[in-house]
Amino acid sequence: PLPVGINRELEVLVMSLFYPNNLLNSFLFNFDRRTWTSPLCSCLEDEQNSLHLLTGCDIVGSDICDKAMTLLKICNGTHSGSEFLCNPFSVLNCSRDPKFIELCVEVVEIEELNLKRKINLKKKKKT
Numbered sequence: 699p700l701p702v703g704i705n706r707e708l709e710v711l712v713m714s715l716f717y718p719n720n721l722l723n724s725f726l727f728n729f730d731r732r733t734w735t736s737p738l739c740s741c742l743e744d745e746q747n748s749l750h751l752l753t754g755c756d757i758v759g760s761d762i763c764d765k766a767m768t769l770l771k772i773c774n775g776t777h778s779g780s781e782f783l784c785n786p787f788s789v790l791n792c793s794r795d796p797k798f799i800e801l802c803v804e805v806v807e808i809e810e811l812n813l814k815r816k817i818n819l820k821k822k823k824k825t
Contacts, residue, residue, distance in 0.1 A: 699796055701803060707815055711806035712799065715748040716790045721814045722746045740812045748789045752801070753779070757810050762801055769798045 700709055714720035719729075723746035727737035739746035741756045751758055752766040767779055773792035774782040782788035792798040806813060 699794070700799060704803065708803060708806055711813055711815065712802045715751070715802050715806070716793050718786050720748070721817060722748065722751070723814075724750075726814070726817065740810060746811075749783055751805050751811070752789065753783075755811070758805055758808060762804055766798065766801050766805075769795055769801070773798065 700712065711721065714722065719725055723734065723739065724737040726734035737745040739750055739755055743756060744750045744754065753763050769792055770782055770788055771777060771779065773795055774788050776782055
């Protein structure tokens with residue numbers, strides 16, 4: 699459940715965290731490497747994907763990442779982070795947890811991440 703009164707732009711960004719096809723650099727780079735030139739996060743440490751943003755991004759910070767990691771373990775019924783890190787649905791499994799959603803909102807509101815807010819997925823015609 700998204701917080702009451704969240705604007706549409708933030709809603710789209712939060713929902714984007716739950717699915718492999720999203721607004722993050724890793725997906726966009728794999729979708730069209732001519733348009734999206736890098737899969738990296740703004741922190742330049744790893745590809746920008748949901749699990750990186752929620753569990754290991756230096757820009758997001760250890761406080762949020764530690765809380766997200768704890769909730770991911772609970773929602774996925776595991777004590778080991780390695781078990782859910784390779785499961786593409788591990789973030790989606792937390793989508794009904796209000797505390798997890800609050801953390802997701804906090805993450806997408808971090809301006810330094812330079813998250814894409816609008817994109818055009820039409821592939822350019824080859825010339």
